[in-house]
Amino acid sequence: DIQMTQSPSTLSASAGDRVTITCRASQNIGSWLAWYQQKPGKAPKVVIYMASSLESGVPSRFSGSGSGTEFTLTISSLQPEDVATYYCQEYISNTFGQGTKLEI
Amino acid sequence: QVQLVQSGAEVKKPGASVKVSCKASGYTFTSYYVHWVRQAPGQGLEWMGIINPSGGSTSYRQKFQGRVTMTRDTSTSTVYMELSSLRSEDTAVYYCARARIAVYSDLQHWGQGTLVTVSS
Numbered sequence: 001d002i003q004m005t006q007s008p009s010t011l012s013a014s015a016g017d018r019v020t021i022t023c024r025a026s027q028n029i030g031s032w033l034a035w036y037q038q039k040p041g042k043a044p045k046v047v048i049y050m051a052s053s054l055e056s057g058v059p060s061r062f063s064g065s066g067s068g069t070e071f072t073l074t075i076s077s078l079q080p081e082d083v084a085t086y087y088c089q090e091y092i093s094n095t096f097g098q099g100t101k102l103e104i
Numbered sequence: 105q106v107q108l109v110q111s112g113a114e115v116k117k118p119g120a121s122v123k124v125s126c127k128a129s130g131y132t133f134t135s136y137y138v139h140w141v142r143q144a145p146g147q148g149l150e151w152m153g154i155i156n157p158s159g160g161s162t163s164y165r166q167k168f169q170g171r172v173t174m175t176r177d178t179s180t181s182t183v184y185m186e187l188s189s190l191r192s193e194d195t196a197v198y199y200c201a202r203a204r205i206a207v208y209s210d211l212q213h214w215g216q217g218t219l220v221t222v223s224s
Contacts, residue, residue: 034211038149043199043201044141044199049204055212087148089149089210091210094151096149096150099148
């Protein structure tokens with residue numbers, strides 16, 4: 001299976017900050033990568049798919065980039081409602097990263 | 105709108121089996137693959153497998169081979185995930201999720217989750 005290494009595991013930032021989460025794949029996955037946001041007690045919600053496509057209804061402060069083995073999720077100006085755990089997922093063998101807990 | 109509604113919470117004894125249902129609505133049931141993902145308490149997401157509701161073909165993560173069975177009923181637009189030989193480590197919230205497109209796809213729509221507790 002493909003291994004997904006996500007960093008950092010915890011990220012503390014202030015409202016208005018630009019934050020970046022990184023995901024590294026153990027082999028080339030092209031652009032087959034999604035980012036999910038999960039709030040406590042809720043199902044995950046996709047925010048970015050195909051590495052850089054913004055899901056409908058997701059604020060434009062979210063963006064994704066990368067291809068091959070290195071990917072990033074960026075929130076350009078952190079808002080209180082963005083507090084959540086974020087997961088990357090490659091969808092060749094469907095492995096998730098271990099998650100990044102984002103705090104304000 | 106697309107909805108995936110899962111069955112309610114279950115409590116099972118070690119060694120037993122559990123069958124979780126996921127009823128789909130708001131789209132053509134046979135046109136989109138459905139995945140199952142689980143999340144142990146305080147842990148991350150773990151992909152379990154995928155079913156093609158059209159023909160019923162499945163693919164399971166190797167870890168679950170021999171213990172998991174995914175099926176579907178096209179007459180009721182429902183997919184099922186059965187996990188056998190339960191152990192305490194199977195205590196988790198189990199989610200069904202619908203793919204955006206065909207095989208290689210993110211998970212665009214999710215069920216609300218079903219808590220399965222395995223305890224003697």
